[in-house]
Amino acid sequence: MSRDYGQYCGLARALDVVGDRWSLLIVRELLIGPARYGELRDGLSGIATNLLTGRLRDLETAGVVERRLSDDANAITYALTPWGAQLREPINSLIRWSMPLMVRGPEGDEFRPDGLLVALPALFAGRVPTDQSVAVGITVDGVTVQLRATDSGVVVERHDGRKLDGVLAAEAQLVFGLAVGVLSLDDVVALVDIDGDESALRSFFDAPQSPANFSR
Numbered sequence: 001m002s003r004d005y006g007q008y009c010g011l012a013r014a015l016d017v018v019g020d021r022w023s024l025l026i027v028r029e030l031l032i033g034p035a036r037y038g039e040l041r042d043g044l045s046g047i048a049t050n051l052l053t054g055r056l057r058d059l060e061t062a063g064v065v066e067r068r069l070s071d072d073a074n075a076i077t078y079a080l081t082p083w084g085a086q087l088r089e090p091i092n093s094l095i096r097w098s099m100p101l102m103v104r105g106p107e108g109d110e111f112r113p114d115g116l117l118v119a120l121p122a123l124f125a126g127r128v129p130t131d132q133s134v135a136v137g138i139t140v141d142g143v144t145v146q147l148r149a150t151d152s153g154v155v156v157e158r159h160d161g162r163k164l165d166g167v168l169a170a171e172a173q174l175v176f177g178l179a180v181g182v183l184s185l186d187d188v189v190a191l192v193d194i195d196g197d198e199s200a201l202r203s204f205f206d207a208p209q210s211p212a213n214f215s216r
Contacts, residue, residue: 017062018087022047022055027064027080027087032117034068034079045110059084092122099123099180105173113143116175117156120145123179124154124204131203136196137167138175147204154204165200169193178205 003020005012018024022044029035029043041052056078059065064084070077080087095118116138129149137144137159146164148155168175170192177183185198185205194201 017064018059020055020058022051023059024087024091026052026055026059027084028091028115028118030065030078030080030084031088031091032114034070034077036070036075036077040078043112043114091118092125095119095122096180099176099182103173103177103180103182105171111141111172113140113145113172116140116143116145116172117158119176120147120156120179121154123176124156124207126153127204127207128153129203129207131200134165134197134200134203135162136200136204137164139167139169140172140175149203154207164196166194166196166198168201169195181205 004016007013018027025044026040029040035043037052037056040056041047041049044052056065060067063081064087065078066081066084067076068079069075120138124147128151132149132151135146135148137146144159144167146157146159146162148157168178170178170188174183174188174191178185178188185192185194185202
C-alpha cells in the first residue's frame, strides 16, 4: 500500500516526506545541531530504536538528512542537508501557532530544556532588543541558555561561559508566556528568580514583537 497521499499539492508532497510520526521531531533535534544516533535516541524518549532507524533512513533517502563523520572521525553523526534546514521556517511557524497550548504547562508531558534552543528562536524572531549590548540567560530545570542581542535580532544558544547581564530562572510555561508577550515580568515577579540586571532581561522581553507571535 502506498504511503503517499497521491495528490499533486505542495502540502501533500511535504507530508509525504516529513508527515510520519516522529519525523519532524527528528528534524527538531537536528535543528539544534548534528547528533549521533544515541543522542537522537536520548532526545526522543519513547521512540523505538527500529522506528528511529527507519525514520532516519527515510529522511536520508528523501534528501532531508545526511550522514557525516564526527569531528574526531570516530563516529557517524546525522545532520540536516541545506534543503532539510529550510524546515526551520515552517517549524518556527508551528511553534508560534502552538503557544496557546504550551502556556498551559506540561500537563504531565516530558519537557527537555534543550528544546528552548528551538522554541526561543521562533518566539523571538523579528524582535530587536532595546539594548543591543547585553546578553542574558534563561534557566529552566537547571539548564541555562543564553540570549544575545545583535543588530539583526536575538541569537539563542547554549551558554558559552560568558558573563551574563541578567539571568531569569523560571518554569517553562512562564518563559514561553514571557517570550510571546502574554505575560510581563511584572506579572510573574513573585514566581521567578532574577539574578543580575533586571533591565537587561526587560530589553528582550519588552522588545516589540511580531503580531504573528501569538494570537488566538
